[in-house]
Amino acid sequence: MKKIKIEARLKGIMGFEMELDGHNFITDASEKIGGNNLGPRPKQLLLAGLIGCTGIDVMSILRKMKVELEDLKIQVEADNTEEHPKVYENIHLTYIFKGKNLPKKNIEKAVSLSQEKYCGVTAMLKKVTSVTYDIVIEE
Numbered sequence: 001m002k003k004i005k006i007e008a009r010l011k012g013i014m015g016f017e018m019e020l021d022g023h024n025f026i027t028d029a030s031e032k033i034g035g036n037n038l039g040p041r042p043k044q045l046l047l048a049g050l051i052g053c054t055g056i057d058v059m060s061i062l063r064k065m066k067v068e069l070e071d072l073k074i075q076v077e078a079d080n081t082e083e084h085p086k087v088y089e090n091i092h093l094t095y096i097f098k099g100k101n102l103p104k105k106n107i108e109k110a111v112s113l114s115q116e117k118y119c120g121v122t123a124m125l126k127k128v129t130s131v132t133y134d135i136v137i138e139e
Helices: 042-064 104-118 120-126
Strands: 008-011 015-020 023-027 071-080 088-098 131-138
Touching: 042 071, 042 088, 042 104, 042 120, 088 104, 104 120, 104 131, 120 131
Parallel strands: 088 131
Antiparallel strands: 008 015, 015 023, 071 088
16 A cells, blocks of 8 residues: 655645645635635645546546547536535536547546546545536537
8 A cells, every 4th residue: 555645834824835746736725714815725626636537547548549639628516515514515527528530439438437447536535425427529
């Protein structure tokens, strides 16, 4: 089992600066609740991580299938609960593929493999909420 370790240092009032694999980034709270708005909110990064994880999977699988895209856009929507702790529920991904003569069957297989087998972020989130998706193919 590989252990992951990340260290964060306070930056400003509520922000934290981190270094991960040579990349520096800051998370922070909005000014509305007393932060300095120096970076994205940590919980939103969870959704960004979901997009990144599944996107890398899908592109890797399609590359092996020799499917060439003009573009891929992935959107995520999640409902935020009203009660504390406020958590995401009903997470929905929309994959928008663009290209000429794209093989629908291969695209569906790539997304399904990511969602059902490879994406660790999806696997973790599915333990606590629903994660659904749909696929759009544009010429």
